[in-house]
Amino acid sequence: xxxxxxxxxxxxxxxxxxxxxxxxxxxxxxxxxxxxxxxxxxxxxxxxxxxxxxxxxxxxxxxxxxxxxxxxxxxxxxxxxxxxxxxxxxxxxxxxxxxxxxxxxxxxxxxxxxxxxxxxxxxxxxxxxxxxxxxxxxxxxxxxxxxxxxxxxxxxxxxxxxxxxxxxxxxxxxxxxxxxxxxxxxxxxxxxxxxxxxxxxxxxxxxxxxxxxxxxxxxxxxxxxxxxxxxxxxxxxxxxxxxxxxxxxxxxxxxxxxxxxxxxxxxxxxxxxxxx
Numbered sequence: 001x002x003x004x005x006x007x008x009x010x011x012x013x014x015x016x017x018x019x020x021x022x023x024x025x026x027x028x029x030x031x032x033x034x035x036x037x038x039x040x041x042x043x044x045x046x047x048x049x050x051x052x053x054x055x056x057x058x059x060x061x062x063x064x065x066x067x068x069x070x071x072x073x074x075x076x077x078x079x080x081x082x083x084x085x086x087x088x089x090x091x092x093x094x095x096x097x098x099x100x101x102x103x104x105x106x107x108x109x110x111x112x113x114x115x116x117x118x119x120x121x122x123x124x125x126x127x128x129x130x131x132x133x134x135x136x137x138x139x140x141x142x143x144x145x146x147x148x149x150x151x152x153x154x155x156x157x158x159x160x161x162x163x164x165x166x167x168x169x170x171x172x173x174x175x176x177x178x179x180x181x182x183x184x185x186x187x188x189x190x191x192x193x194x195x196x197x198x199x200x201x202x203x204x205x206x207x208x209x210x211x212x213x214x215x216x217x218x219x220x221x222x223x224x225x226x227x228x229x230x231x232x233x234x235x236x237x238x239x240x241x242x243x244x245x246x247x248x249x250x251x252x253x254x255x256x257x258x259x260x261x262x263x264x265x266x267x268x269x270x271x272x273x274x275x276x
Contacts, residue, residue: 040116049105055097062183085175143198148190155183155186157239200255211262221252
């Protein structure tokens, strides 16, 4: 007797063949974006918890420029009222600790979420575009880090000069959230400033800014760099200005040399094509 199995047969899902060019459906894009966002958020959460655990060390690192700047100021004035870092509300210490932890979480988890961002974008890029993206990341990362280091190194002098404007009869009470914003903003400005020459090189590589135009505009660009340094530095003193403007000028000169070499290479290639 033949046994007949009743019921719905489970049909196997037909898998869509993988596109060689990396094209995906809208649903696949949304699923991938969701997965990469989850990974990024989890990494940031873990590193934020780590930042919360090591909050005291993070606070010492951020407070060091203030302590050094104040010490230099009091030494130059032979004493005086010491500026203090304070909190303005009852809940401020807790929210400040959360903010510090989150900032360090974002920084420490940056390799993870930056990779997730790159992995989401990269399949849509051509091979040549990927090559330039890798080159940009390889150069931009140390330049941005160098800008942050220069900012951290010049902060004590800037703090000393800025707090030095406080009249003798007054005491400077600075809230920690305001101080944190000041430090982070200064580091960000210096980091971005160090990336400007790299942007010049990229514009030259794509043919937007020729080397001849850079050479012709050099005096105005240098003046612009010093004006930018005067506005961007926290204290506006010549010391901080020079520590931002001089490296930017040197980086610009390097970018100009690279642009000239690139234009020369393009001319040789065009001459060779015309000769053929």
